[in-house]
Amino acid sequence: MPIADNIILVGPMGVGKSTIGRILASLSSREFKDTDHVIEARTGANIPWIFDVEGEEGFRTRESSVLKELVEQPQLVIATGGGIVTQSINRSLLQQQNCVVYLTASLEDLIKRTCRDKKRPLLQVGNPEQRIKELMSTRDPLYREVCSLVVSTESKSPKQVAEKIIQLSQQL
Template identity: 50%
Template sequence: MKFHSIFLVGPMGAGKSTIGRLLSAELHSEFFDSDKVIEERCGANIPWIFDMEGEAGFREREEQVIDELTQMTDIVLATGGGAVLRDANRKHLSSRGTVVYLCTSVEQQLARTAKDRNRPLLQQDNPEQILRELFLQRDPLYRSIADIIIETDQRNPKWVVQELKKRLS
């Protein structure tokens, strides 16, 4: 199956990295995770970047990386949950490939991210409230650029990949 690049968007804990890796293996394409690329280039993890540069500094780096990666062909890209906050990112994602919104509930996000210390936005007292606020802000943005929307709650990543392949062909 020949395809253009596929860009996975959605909230943290939706399964973008896991599904992206599996999908890229199925499609024999290269996989990128924009957060990992940022960490490799900085030589530091995301929480450290947030501490040193604030969210604005991180978003600058993220915009550069997304611009660069979306210009590549035949890749699968997992983006960070907040990548859709910037107009430039939404424009690059929607115009340069197929955007897949991996949609998940706040409950599922909490279950999947409970022990993850690498998520700066959740290192506060009430992660559930934060996730609900992020959902209200970001869900319309994910939907505005999505070519395909797939619910990932209670779904095996392999099932999601097979469903995605069906919808892509």
């Protein structure tokens, strides 16, 4: 495995960060953490409820706090929320001795995987497809700014993606 303390998965909603993260943790003998799940466990509320009550800004504050705590722990695989890169403090935290993997998929694939999902607050708009395109246009450069590796999830099983991450991270 790489010298990095943690392997952190970033990328858009619906790309498979949580699923791939669990498999990657198992294959690399690391503990798995999902920033969204940690937030939900601590607040006793789901992400859509937090967005409704506190707004995106309140959620992002909670997300930054959880990320700061997790990156200080060794040997984790961390799946992050799709918007974690929108905060400059998070981008700094991500780049500190971590192997950050940007998981990618085509816009068509992302739309197919997420457009009917009612648990994604940012997609509860009139045109979810257009919203995904907008999010990707602003977030793609940020994902690329923080990542050590870019790995496509297109036409691969989650296990194949996890194995690819291990293979590539050993070459860093």
